[in-house]
Each structure stands twice: as structure tokens, then as C-alpha cells.
Amino acid sequence: MFFIINIIMNLIFNTIVIVGLIIMLFIKPDLCMSTILSAGGKTVNLCISLLGIYAVWLGLLEILEASGLNKIVAKLLRPIIKFVFGEQNPKASEQIAINISSNMLGLGNASTPSGIKAIQFMDDGSGRINQGQTMLMIINSMSIQLIPTTIIGLRIANGSLNSSNIILPILIVSILSTTLAIVLVKLAFKFLKRKK
Amino acid sequence: MSNYVLPILIVALFVFAIIKKVNTYSVFVSGATKSLTLIADIFAYILTIFIALELFTASGLSVYFCKALSPIFSVLGIPTELTELIIVKPFSGSGGLALLTDVYQKYGADSYISRCASVIFGSSETVFYVATVYFSKTKIKKLGFAIPVAMLCLIFSVIISCLICRFI
Numbered sequence: 623m624f625f626i627i628n629i630i631m632n633l634i635f636n637t638i639v640i641v642g643l644i645i646m647l648f649i650k651p652d653l654c655m656s657t658i659l660s661a662g663g664k665t666v667n668l669c670i671s672l673l674g675i676y677a678v679w680l681g682l683l684e685i686l687e688a689s690g691l692n693k694i695v696a697k698l699l700r701p702i703i704k705f706v707f708g709e710q711n712p713k714a715s716e717q718i719a720i721n722i723s724s725n726m727l728g729l730g731n732a733s734t735p736s737g738i739k740a741i742q743f744m745d746d747g748s749g750r751i752n753q754g755q756t757m758l759m760i761i762n763s764m765s766i767q768l769i770p771t772t773i774i775g776l777r778i779a780n781g782s783l784n785s786s787n788i789i790l791p792i793l794i795v796s797i798l799s800t801t802l803a804i805v806l807v808k809l810a811f812k813f814l815k816r817k818k
Numbered sequence: 819m820s821n822y823v824l825p826i827l828i829v830a831l832f833v834f835a836i837i838k839k840v841n842t843y844s845v846f847v848s849g850a851t852k853s854l855t856l857i858a859d860i861f862a863y864i865l866t867i868f869i870a871l872e873l874f875t876a877s878g879l880s881v882y883f884c885k886a887l888s889p890i891f892s893v894l895g896i897p898t899e900l901t902e903l904i905i906v907k908p909f910s911g912s913g914g915l916a917l918l919t920d921v922y923q924k925y926g927a928d929s930y931i932s933r934c935a936s937v938i939f940g941s942s943e944t945v946f947y948v949a950t951v952y953f954s955k956t957k958i959k960k961l962g963f964a965i966p967v968a969m970l971c972l973i974f975s976v977i978i979s980c981l982i983c984r985f986i
Contacts, residue, residue: 627909627946634906635870642873649878657876661868668864668919669857676853682828684849685842689835737952749957756964759952763945763968764975769824770940776919777936782927786821791933791982792940799941799975806967 675775683729692732695723706761706804707754714743718758726768737762753811760803766796860912867913871902871920896980899924899931903938904976908969911944930983937979942972 646654686692696719703718710718717740724732737758744754770792777785835842874880884898891898903921907914921935945968949961 627950630946631866631909631913635866638870638874638879642870642877642879645877645879646873650876653876657872658869661865661872664868664872664920665861665865665916668868668916669861671919672860672915673853673857676856677850680853680856681846681850682831684845684852685835685840686831688840688845689831689838691831691834734951737948738955741952742955745956745958747957749959751953751958751960751962751964755953755958756962756967759948759961759964760968760971762948762952763943764941764971765943767940769827770936772915773918773936773940774824776915776922777927777932780919780922780927782922784821784928786823787986788933788936788940789823791937791979791986794982794986795937795941795975795979798978799971802974803967803971806970810963810967 671776671779672772675772675779679728679771679775683727686727687729687732692720692723692727692729695727696720699723707757710754711743714740714754717743721758722761722766725762726766728767728769728771733762753807756811757804757807760807761800764796764800764803766800767792860915863910863912864916867906867910867916871917874902894977894980896976897931897934900935900938903935907939907942908945908972909947911947914939914944933983934980937983938976941975941979945969945972 643654646657696716699719699722700715703715703722707715707718717736721733721736721740724736740758741755744752744758746752770789773788773792774785777788832842835845874883880902884901887901888898891901896904899921903914903917906917918935918939922932925931945965949965949968953961
């Protein structure tokens with residue numbers, strides 16, 4: 623799969639660089655190099671604002687992790703996880719809880735290892751994807767985030783006067799799309815069972 | 819109202835951490851230090867997306883591209899200005915970030931388009947990254963209908979993002 627993303631990004635990059643530059647050579651050749659170099663400047667600007675945002679939030683998130691608050695959230699989520707994922711072995715359900723709660727709290731670096739472990743614990747060794755794994759992957763793709771820290775920071779950096787007014791819409795949209803995902807996965811696996 | 823949420827949460831976090839006897843000062847510092855390696859990791863990815871984006875707009879390719887997609891997008895109520903963001907986000911999170919800031923700078927951070935972009939960016943993850951990394955330690959090669967269902971939900975979330983930003 624990693625291979626496929628690489629191929630797709632490679633394809634986008636190559637096509638745009640070659641086709642874009644050839645078109646520009648015809649219409650405005652004098653701007654070719656300045657266009658490419660301005661990308662470098664923009665990257666530095668963005669990375670510096672991101673560095674500021676990440677530094678503050680990663681510091682706060684470290685406190686959150688050290689205080690054990692994420693484990694409390696994981697415990698609170700357990701009944702919901704049991705409902706969505708059905709009966710799973712205790713090791714898997716623990717990792718699922720950590721994965722989903724750290725996603726909700728914006729602890730991106732904590733959610734990846736727990737996600738990998740949860741998928742491993744749910745694996746039945748058949749080489750085929752099962753319902754729990756599909757569910758976890760899709761719920762992660764829709765990501766319910768309680769506090770979209772990076773977006774708020776970037777909006778402030780770009781002069782927003784009401785940077786947090788997107789918290790509520792993001793919450794509503796991600797809850798709706800996650801619900802749709804859960805329903806679709808449950809329906810799809812019911813359909814598969816009947817077919818067999 | 820929403821301006822009070824984060825500061826109150828941060829105060830609550832500090833009070834909770836102090837009760838739990840966490841040395842907040844040194845823990846904060848060690849967390850904040852990690853931001854440097856994080857930026858070093860994504861810097862070049864952001865650069866490639868910016869090069870592509872600059873060429874895409876300067877050459878006029880984006881105009882044709884948006885024109886081709888605008889009939890579909892207008893039916894679904896999605897602004898065509900967000901085409902690049904919607905296409906790149908499922909593949910590359912850092913690329914998505916670059917495109918998001920580009921939208922902020924072009925249209926102003928508080929405009930309808932920028933708020934749509936924020937909600938679209940915030941309500942989905944990089945589907946293909948999740949699919950790749952999460953299954954990296956299993957023998958599973960085919961993800962069945964996981965990817966199609968994820969894409970369907972993604973389209974759904976983009977449509978309601980744009981819809982909800984009209985009202986909230």
C-alpha cells in the first residue's frame with residue numbers, strides 16, 4: 623500500500639512539474655524559476671508557523687499524557703467501543719480504546735502505535751481483513767477530533783479574528799461521517815455473511 | 819463563547835496534572851522539543867506540494883482542472899477553490915496542510931471558503947496513510963471494501979462540511 627501512495631504522489635508531482643513548466647515556457651518563460659523558488663519561501667514560512675503551533679501543543683499534550691488523563695478518557699470510551707466493535711479480546715479492546723481516545727485528544731503520535739497494535743491483536747492470521755479491522759481503519763480515517771489544534775493555530779497565524787468557531791462544525795461533521803462509516807461497515811459485513 | 823473553551827481546558831489540564839504530581843514544567847519542555855524533529859520530517863513533503871501547487875496555478879492548469887470539475891462540484895455544493903485540497907488530503911497530510919494555508923492566504927482566514935477548508939481538513943484523516951501504516955505488521959494485502967467505504971464517507975464529509983459552514 624505504501625508503494626501505491628508513493629506512485630500516486632510521484633505521478634501527481636511529475637505531471638505537474640513537466641506539464642506546468644512546458645506550458646509556462648510558452649506563455650511566461652521569465653516567471654518559471656521565480657515560481658519554483660517562491661515555493662521554497664512559502665514552505666519555510668509555513669514550517670515556521672507550524673513549528674510554533676506544534677511546540678506549544680506537543681508540550682501540552684505531553685502533560686496530558688503524563689497526567690494519565692488519556693487513560694481515563696479511554697476507560698470512559700469502553701462501553702461505546704464494545705457496542706461498535708462487538709466482542710474483542712481484552713488486549714485488542716484496550717489498544718482500540720487508547721487509539722480512539724488519543725485521536726480525539728489530538729495525540730497523533732500516540733494513536734499510530736496503538737492502531738498498529740490493535741490491528742495486530744484483531745488479526746486472525748487468515749490474511750483476510752475482518753470486521754473489527756475494517757471498522758478501526760475507517761473510524762481512524764474519519765477521525766473525531768475534539769480540539770483541532772493545528773487548524774486553530776494556523777488560522778490565528780493567518781489573521782483569523784474568531785479562530786475557534788470551526789470547533790463545533792468539525793465536531794458535528796466528524797460525528798456524522800463516523801456514524802455513517804460505522805453503519806456502512808456493519809451493513810456490508812451483514813451482507814457478506816448472508817452471501818456465504 | 820468558543821474563545822473560552824481552550825483556555826479553560828488548559829487551566830483544567832494544569833490543575834489535574836498538579837494534583838497527579840506531574841512536573842508540568844519539565845514535561846512541557848520535553849514535549850515541545852519534539853516539534854523540531856516533527857517539522858524536520860515533514861519539511862520536504864510540504865516543499866514538493868508547494869512546488870506543484872505554484873506551477874499548477876501559475877501555468878493556468880488549475881483553471882482548466884477546476885472548469886472540468888465545477889459541474890460535479892456545484893451540484894454537490896462544494897466550492898471549486900477547494901479542489902486541490904480535497905484531492906491531495908487523502909494521500910498526504912503535510913501536503914494538505916500546505917494547501918490549507920494557501921487557501922487562508924488567498925481568501926482570508928475567516929471567509930466562507932477558508933472555513934469550509936478548515937472543516938474539510940479537520941474532519942478527515944489521510945485515509946491512505948492510515949491504511950498503509952496500520953496494516954504494515956499483518957499479512958493482509960487486500961483491504962476489501964475498507965477503502966471504497968472510506969472514500970464514500972470522505973465525500974459525504976466534504977459535502978456536509980460545505981453545507982454546515984453556510985449555517986454555523
